[in-house]
Amino acid sequence: MHQIKLMTTITIARGDGIGPEIMEATLSILHAAGARIITEEVQIGEKIYQAGNLSGITQDAWQTIRRNKVFLKAPVTTPQGGGYKSLNVSARKFLGLYANVRPNNSYHPFVDTKHPNMDVVIIRENEEDLYAGIEHQQTDEVVQCLKLISRPGCEKIIRYAFEFARTFGRKKVSCFTKDNIMKQTDGLFHQVFREIAEEYKDIISEHWIIDIGAAKLADTPEEFDVVVTPNLYGDVLSDIAAQIAGSVGLAGSANIGEQCAMFEAIHGSAPLLKGQDAANPSGLIQAAVLMLNHIGQSDIASRIQNAWLTTIEDGIHTFDIFKEGLSRQCAGTKAFAQSVISNLGRSPQHLSTVNYKGKQKINLPEYIRKNKKHKKLVGMDLFVHWSGKDAEQLATKVKDIEKNNLRLTMITNRGIKVWPDGFSETFCTDHWRCRFLSTDQVELNKNEIIEIMQKSSEKKIDFIKTENLYEFDGVPGFSAGQGQ
Ligand code: NAD
Numbered sequence: 001m002h003q004i005k006l007m008t009t010i011t012i013a014r015g016d017g018i019g020p021e022i023m024e025a026t027l028s029i030l031h032a033a034g035a036r037i038i039t040e041e042v043q044i045g046e047k048i049y050q051a052g053n054l055s056g057i058t059q060d061a062w063q064t065i066r067r068n069k070v071f072l073k074a075p076v077t078t079p080q081g082g083g084y085k086s087l088n089v090s091a092r093k094f095l096g097l098y099a100n101v102r103p104n105n106s107y108h109p110f111v112d113t114k115h116p117n118m119d120v121v122i123i124r125e126n127e128e129d130l131y132a133g134i135e136h137q138q139t140d141e142v143v144q145c146l147k148l149i150s151r152p153g154c155e156k157i158i159r160y161a162f163e164f165a166r167t168f169g170r171k172k173v174s175c176f177t178k179d180n181i182m183k184q185t186d187g188l189f190h191q192v193f194r195e196i197a198e199e200y201k202d203i204i205s206e207h208w209i210i211d212i213g214a215a216k217l218a219d220t221p222e223e224f225d226v227v228v229t230p231n232l233y234g235d236v237l238s239d240i241a242a243q244i245a246g247s248v249g250l251a252g253s254a255n256i257g258e259q260c261a262m263f264e265a266i267h268g269s270a271p272l273l274k275g276q277d278a279a280n281p282s283g284l285i286q287a288a289v290l291m292l293n294h295i296g297q298s299d300i301a302s303r304i305q306n307a308w309l310t311t312i313e314d315g316i317h318t319f320d321i322f323k324e325g326l327s328r329q330c331a332g333t334k335a336f337a338q339s340v341i342s343n344l345g346r347s348p349q350h351l352s353t354v355n356y357k358g359k360q361k362i363n364l365p366e367y368i369r370k371n372k373k374h375k376k377l378v379g380m381d382l383f384v385h386w387s388g389k390d391a392e393q394l395a396t397k398v399k400d401i402e403k404n405n406l407r408l409t410m411i412t413n414r415g416i417k418v419w420p421d422g423f424s425e426t427f428c429t430d431h432w433r434c435r436f437l438s439t440d441q442v443e444l445n446k447n448e449i450i451e452i453m454q455k456s457s458e459k460k461i462d463f464i465k466t467e468n469l470y471e472f473d474g475v476p477g478f479s480a481g482q483g484q
Contacts, residue, residue: 008295009038010070013061016045017269018279018333019074025281025337026072026288032341033307035292035300040064045076045269049084056087065095071262072291074284075269088264089133092126097255097262098153099160100124100234101290104221104241104251107351110313111246112323117222118245123164124234125157125189126255131231138464139385142414142431149185149230152367154192160256161228162200163362172204172225173197176213176233183479189230218244242266247320249279252286254294256362261294263287277332280318282308285340298356307343309351311336314343377444379406379437379469380452381478385462387430391419398434401455406448410435410481417483435481437469 012027014020030037042061049056056076065071071091078086091097101123108116134146161173175193177186190207197205208216210233217224218240229237242251248267255262265283273279285308292301315328316339322330331339347353386394391411398408411419412435413428436452438444449468456463470477 007036007038008070008297009040009068010072010291010295011042011065011068012039012072013042013044013074013076015074015269016077017075017271017274019045019076019269021275021277021333022265022279022281022284023072023074025333026284028337029285029304029307029340030288030292030300033300033304033344035288035304036297037295039072040068044073044087046079049079054083055085055090057090062094065091066260069260070291070295071095071260072284072288073262073264075265075267077269077271085133089131091262092255093131095255095260095262096127096257097260098125098127098156098258099256100126100238100253101164101256102234102238102242102251102253102266103286103290104238104245106245107250107309107312110315110326110351111250111317111321112326113244113246115221115244118241120217120221120224120241121164121168121170121226122234122238122241123157123161123226123228124238125153125229125231127231128153129185129231138383139430140387141429147182147185149188151188151192151370154189155196155367156364158189158193158196158228159364160362161226162196162203163364165203165226166200167362170203170225172206173200174213174224174227175205175207176210176227176229176237177207178210178233180209184477186230193228214240217241221245238266247280248283249318249320250282250286252283252288252290254287254290256294258364261291263291263294277334278319279333280320281333281337282318293356294361296361298358302354302356303344304340305354305356306347307340307345309348309354310343310346311339313348313351314339373472374474375477376471376474377438377446377449377468378471378476379409379435379444380449381467381469382434382436382452382456382461382463383465383467384432384434384456385430385464386432389428391422391428391432394432394434395419397459397461400459401452401461402436403448403451405439405442406436406444406452407439408434409437410484412481415482417481431464433481435469 014023042064044057076087103121106113106115106118128148130145130147132148137143165173177190179186179190242248251266253266264287289301289305316331317327412433
């Protein structure tokens with residue numbers, strides 16, 4: 001008896017720039033390979049932005065994406081300025097797509113690269129960090145962007161990375177942060193990494209400070225296996241990794257959430273290449289392969305990947321990876337897709353044939369909120385807009401609003417301590433942070449904070465924001481001033 005194989009309905013969007021061309025190429029391969037999919041198309045990107053929709057997507061499109069839960073998306077152009085929001089970032093966050101998985105492989109000797117043995121998967125946190133997009137101008141001279149890192153965010157992405165390593169037989173997970181500088185935010189990411197690594201003793205774990213880690217990754221990528229990192233670092237690193245593997249045009253990515261998933265090339269809409277039948281569709285083809293594995297069609301995923309590897313091995317290359325002597329034909333987008341289609345059923349002779357049979361999906365346990373810690377209010381940072389130069393003068397002004405039990409202990413400018421005992425060499429902007437700390441062990445109450453603000457207002461101290469300073473179970477939940 002024939003087994004009836006179920007069709008999966010997926011949402012697709014053709015996007016902008018080279019998007020429609022690479023989507024057409026990818027769909028032609030999916031259909032020729034017998035992918036059991038029904039596609040529903042939504043309009044997103046430039047046209048929608050230009051119609052005055054700042055998010056680049058309509059409510060109807062959201063409904064379709066949420067109903068189908070699987071979204072294959074071509075790149076879109078985000079208009080600069082004008083309050084337009086990145087559709088990619090919104091989609092990742094609205095749909096809870098916390099894990100951005102970006103495999104980077106080299107295809108030596110068929111695609112030119114300095115790194116013949118590269119096989120690195122970058123797992124990037126996808127919902128928080130500086131991508132919260134919470135920015136403010138606070139003074140004439142200073143703007144800020146809030147970096148938010150949460151324990152659930154860290155736990156989910158780091159656990160995902162270890163589960164990924166275990167599921168796919170990988171040996172090592174490397175964590176990249178800058179916790180020597182950002183002790184609270186990156187410090188939390190690193191701390192959670194340490195905790196979760198303890199649960200996966202079968203996998204090697206290591207931590208790199210991002211600057212030297214990135215340099216090492218660019219120099220000797222073969223020493224890395226799975227890399228897990230906060231959002232912004234992951235964004236930068238994964239483009240570098242794709243480019244040094246051969247081309248940004250080669251890599252695809254999966255954005256995975258508990259309910260939905262979105263698959264896309266890692267590159268953008270490359271507007272200058274639009275309409276030339278030149279773009280490399282491989283990034284989106286790789287994304288489609290990740291998608292097929294995700295929806296349980298690993299047979300088709302393997303079939304497409306082996307045909308794609310055969311095409312690469314045959315030297316049928318788009319211009320971005322074309323190299324005289326290595327490549328046989330400089331193919332356009334359509335011809336490249338046609339070559340993959342004609343190779344369906346073949347396996348590469350030199351590159352490793354893939355067989356994705358088996359477990360491809362990672363299910364994490366639900367995040368369990370930890371017990372509440374004892375939170376004690378011990379002070380406040382009062383941020384002040386002041387155009388003077390001499391911190392001593394500001395200190396005299398601000399000391400006027402001190403309370404008996406809440407004393408000015410420090411003033412910083414852009415984080416560096418300028419009072420007491422500042423250096424005359426330190427350059428100061430018009431943005432000052434005045435730290436008040438409780439002088440006794442008694443917990444402050446919020447009214448005391450309000451009193452300081454009230455007095456500031458009366459004394460014409462132009463405070464622009466305040467930050468409460470807490471201890472959690474007796475441990476300070478705030479960093480010291482630089483130079484303190
Ligand atoms: P880009 O990735 O679009 O292009 C950078 C360069 O990479 C191009 O000039 C081209 O030389 C090369 N390139 C990219 N894709 C290629 C391909 N498939 N084949 C051959 N060469 C390719 O980056 P950009 O120019 O910085 O961004 C253009 C637009 O794309 C911007 O509006 C940006 O916001 C948007 N963008 C969208 C996404 C997304 O939708 N996921 C991601 C990144 C950027």
